[in-house]
Amino acid sequence: STGAVKMQPKAEELKFVTKNDGYVHIHPSSVNYQTRHFESPYLVYHEKIKTSRVFIRDCSMVSVYPLVLLGGGQVHVQLLKGDFVISLDDGWIQFVAASHQVAELVKELRCELDQLLQDKIRNPSMDLCMCPRGSRIIGMIVKLVTTQ
Numbered sequence: 001s002t003g004a005v006k007m008q009p010k011a012e013e014l015k016f017v018t019k020n021d022g023y024v025h026i027h028p029s030s031v032n033y034q035t036r037h038f039e040s041p042y043l044v045y046h047e048k049i050k051t052s053r054v055f056i057r058d059c060s061m062v063s064v065y066p067l068v069l070l071g072g073g074q075v076h077v078q079l080l081k082g083d084f085v086i087s088l089d090d091g092w093i094q095f096v097a098a099s100h101q102v103a104e105l106v107k108e109l110r111c112e113l114d115q116l117l118q119d120k121i122r123n124p125s126m127d128l129c130m131c132p133r134g135s136r137i138i139g140m141i142v143k144l145v146t147t148q
Contacts, residue, residue, distance in 0.1 A: 008036035016043055016056070019092050024048065027055035042067055042093075064095050065145050068106055075110045077103040109144070112137050 011033050015023045026033050027049065038061045046058035068075060068086060076087045077097070084103040087094045097103035116137050120126055128134035 011036065016041075018048075018054075019089065021048070021054045024054045024056050026059060027057040030057045030059060032059055032061075040064065063145075063148060065106070065148050067093070068095065069110050069113055069141060069145075075107045077107050109137070109140060113141065 011028075012025070014036065015025050018024050026035075032043075040061050040063045042062050042064070043056070043059045044062050044067075045056040045060075048054060048056050068088065071088050071093070073089045076091070077100075078085055078087065079100075084097045084100045085094050086097055086103050086106060097106065116128065116134055120128060126134075128138060
């Protein structure tokens, strides 16, 4: 039998898109430079440099729920073409939720986490794992992220 097999891109061909810079590439000195496939299309990075083109270094793949729960900006839920969409960063990053209930629960969990972190900042000696509210929120996040 004959046919074509889709090849993974070469390291220098792999590119990602940022809101401000458009396409960026993983820097050749990065640990992830030789990685040709990521389970999630999202990366977080520490450093961005421009030489012959824009590169990112110190990057890690991040999956959807950690990005929604720990990413900056507000979380919004809207109905688009019959799908319930969770959006971040003024709609630049969007995810389709399984249902309206799931979208609203994720949004509410993010609000609860933000409030819990604000409480911790106001009271640094507070043990988040020992207070009932904190342990429930943290437990739910751990379960969500580890079972996704």
